[in-house]
Amino acid sequence: MPGLEDLYREIILDHYRSPRNRGELEAPPAVRVEGFNPLCGDEIVVTLDVEDGVVADIRIAGTGCSISQSSASLMSAAVKGKSVGEARDLIATFKGMMSIHEATLPSGAGEDGSGSVEAPEPEAIDIDALGELAALQGVVKFPVRIKCATLSWNTLSQGLDEATAAH
Amino acid sequence: MAELSPPSTTPAFDATTLAKDFPLLSRRIHGHPITYLDSAASSQRPTVVLDAMRDYDETTHANVHRGVYSIAEEATRRFEAARADVGRFIGAPDPSREVVFTKNATEALNLVAHTWGRTHLGRGDVVVLTEMEHHANIVPWHMLAAERDLELRWLAVDDDGRLVLDDLDAVLDGAKLLGLTCMSNVLGTLNPVAELAAAAHAAGAVVVADACQSVPHLPTDVTELGVDFLAFSAHKMFGPTGIGVLWGREALLAELPPFLGGGEMILDVRKDGFTPNDIPWRFEAGTPPITEAIGLGAAVAFLNGIGMDAIRAHEVSLTRYALDTLRTRFGDGIRIFGPPEPETRGGVISFAFGDLHPHDVSQILDEYGVCVRAGHHCAKPLMRRLGVNATARASFGPYNDEHDVDTLVDALEAARKFFG
Numbered sequence: 001m002p003g004l005e006d007l008y009r010e011i012i013l014d015h016y017r018s019p020r021n022r023g024e025l026e027a028p029p030a031v032r033v034e035g036f037n038p039l040c041g042d043e044i045v046v047t048l049d050v051e052d053g054v055v056a057d058i059r060i061a062g063t064g065c066s067i068s069q070s071s072a073s074l075m076s077a078a079v080k081g082k083s084v085g086e087a088r089d090l091i092a093t094f095k096g097m098m099s100i101h102e103a104t105l106p107s108g109a110g111e112d113g114s115g116s117v118e119a120p121e122p123e124a125i126d127i128d129a130l131g132e133l134a135a136l137q138g139v140v141k142f143p144v145r146i147k148c149a150t151l152s153w154n155t156l157s158q159g160l161d162e163a164t165a166a167h
Numbered sequence: 168m169a170e171l172s173p174p175s176t177t178p179a180f181d182a183t184t185l186a187k188d189f190p191l192l193s194r195r196i197h198g199h200p201i202t203y204l205d206s207a208a209s210s211q212r213p214t215v216v217l218d219a220m221r222d223y224d225e226t227t228h229a230n231v232h233r234g235v236y237s238i239a240e241e242a243t244r245r246f247e248a249a250r251a252d253v254g255r256f257i258g259a260p261d262p263s264r265e266v267v268f269t270k271n272a273t274e275a276l277n278l279v280a281h282t283w284g285r286t287h288l289g290r291g292d293v294v295v296l297t298e299m300e301h302h303a304n305i306v307p308w309h310m311l312a313a314e315r316d317l318e319l320r321w322l323a324v325d326d327d328g329r330l331v332l333d334d335l336d337a338v339l340d341g342a343k344l345l346g347l348t349c350m351s352n353v354l355g356t357l358n359p360v361a362e363l364a365a366a367a368h369a370a371g372a373v374v375v376a377d378a379c380q381s382v383p384h385l386p387t388d389v390t391e392l393g394v395d396f397l398a399f400s401a402h403k404m405f406g407p408t409g410i411g412v413l414w415g416r417e418a419l420l421a422e423l424p425p426f427l428g429g430g431e432m433i434l435d436v437r438k439d440g441f442t443p444n445d446i447p448w449r450f451e452a453g454t455p456p457i458t459e460a461i462g463l464g465a466a467v468a469f470l471n472g473i474g475m476d477a478i479r480a481h482e483v484s485l486t487r488y489a490l491d492t493l494r495t496r497f498g499d500g501i502r503i504f505g506p507p508e509p510e511t512r513g514g515v516i517s518f519a520f521g522d523l524h525p526h527d528v529s530q531i532l533d534e535y536g537v538c539v540r541a542g543h544h545c546a547k548p549l550m551r552r553l554g555v556n557a558t559a560r561a562s563f564g565p566y567n568d569e570h571d572v573d574t575l576v577d578a579l580e581a582a583r584k585f586f587g
Contacts, residue, residue, distance in 0.1 A: 008585070041547065
């Protein structure tokens with residue numbers, strides 16, 4: 001039986017207590033996307049500025065549990081300054097880490113804004129590439145919480161689609 | 168507890184002893200004895216219910232209303248006896264004709280929307296609902312409203328979780344239907360159903376009551392309530408999943424068209440049409456949940472054996488203890504939703520715990536074997552009214568005792584420390 005320390009790693013609690021990149025950018029020019037977790041009513045708002053193919057700035061707003069909030073915070077820190085391509089790769093890798101159980105959960109894809117990024121096979125995932133994000137790996141041992149962790153990533157994916165479609 | 172009990176010949180029972188009749192409650196979770204505080208979502212089943220279903224399956228099972236052989240007749244007799252037992256349990260004037268078995272309470276409410284709604288509601292007609300309804304008594308009316316261009320009106324909820332009745336007559340003016348819950352699954356609020364039903368009838372509206380939370384926990388008499396339809400589910404009243412109940416006034420049911428089409432619901436089928444069956448079978452297309460009906464009948468016998476007055480008295484006492492203990496221990500650190508007095512509510516306590524998210528609270532509680540619900544409880548309009556996305560909710564059954572409350576409080580203290 002997995003223990004709580006698998007779920008609530010110190011990095012996660014740190015990002016929960018001190019979330020990075022909180023707030024909203026003015027939209028437009030920023031792209032604004034909302035994501036919902038139909039299971040618990042949590043909602044997240046991602047605003048992002050994409051300039052010259054780079055995620056120049058990103059902000060996170062909304063409410064949620066420690067897992068969804070810290071995942072969003074970690075995500076914002078990880079993709080800020082990255083190219084859209086690198087951000088998409090990161091989304092794919094992260095979702096791959098989470099996909100072990102997500103595939104067996106009831107689909108909320110239509111409601112939580114799953115984008116066009118396909119998750120790779122779990123064995124193909126380079127966990128090291130995730131850096132601090134690997135702290136969220138323990139979430140897969142708590143299947144009902146996976147949607148908490150992926151909410152912001154699905155929302156970002158949708159935002160990237162909208163940002164790049166606009167150009 | 169004695170002074171809380173209404174006059175009754177039913178002896179009080181001991182919850183701790185009663186819990187031993189529920190096999191699941193002997194489980195351990197993460198090394199702790201389970202503390203089950205989610206009966207509002209689904210209750211546990213006593214051995215007598217499990218045994219009745221097993222006995223039926225092992226000795227009697229055959230399809231009902233069909234065969235002329237012995238076990239088919241026995242199965243039909245047991246199935247129909249369960250129906251009558253359920254009807255008597257809620258004070259139905261004609262227990263064997265007014266009780267319709269459905270898949271669950273949600274289907275029961277949809278049945279009303281499909282049959283009564285489609286034959287009585289048209290463009291511009293008004294349906295009144297309360298802000299504290301479960302989605303099951305909202306979405307069917309939204310769907311019908313979209314199809315028929317109906318107007319939905321809402322009875323508001325005040326800060327103490329009670330319905331605002333100041334402008335009741337204005338809200339009900341011209342209404343064709345009132346849908347309301349007897350007891351909120353989030354707030355525990357016990358609504359003045361009889362008063363509202365009388366006002367609705369005076370306005371010419373039919374009353375559909377969601378009794379999922381009240382039927383398992385307090386005495387129910389449909390005549391006293393004065394409603395026209397009443398929906399509830401077996402799995403919240405110590406019976407199995409897979410079966411729900413719609414009670415309806417005989418005169419109303421008798422004039423309704425069928426719900427689903429198929430076997431059982433017909434008297435005759437020809438190439439040019441069909442003749443629907445009499446009530447209640449007209450609304451029960453296909454093979455019904457027979458084993459589940461037997462289980463529901465056993466659950467009713469179980470509840471009658473304890474006495475609904477005794478169960479209500481126990482839960483009022485336990486709710487008072489829980490409210491007092493939570494307030495004393497956590498003060499401003501906990502926000503408890505719903506009416507403050509235990510006499511005006513059921514054993515359902517929704518709360519916000521500091522600024523911790525209900526998911527995180529529930530996750531830590533699970534570590535101590537404490538099962539509470541976290542989420543929107545299928546009542547998103549009410550969540551918006553309360554200004555929250557979700558709440559944590561502890562709910563009681565007759566098998567819960569003060570030790571369970573103490574375990575909850577200790578586990579909450581641990582959650583506070585963990586995230587502190």
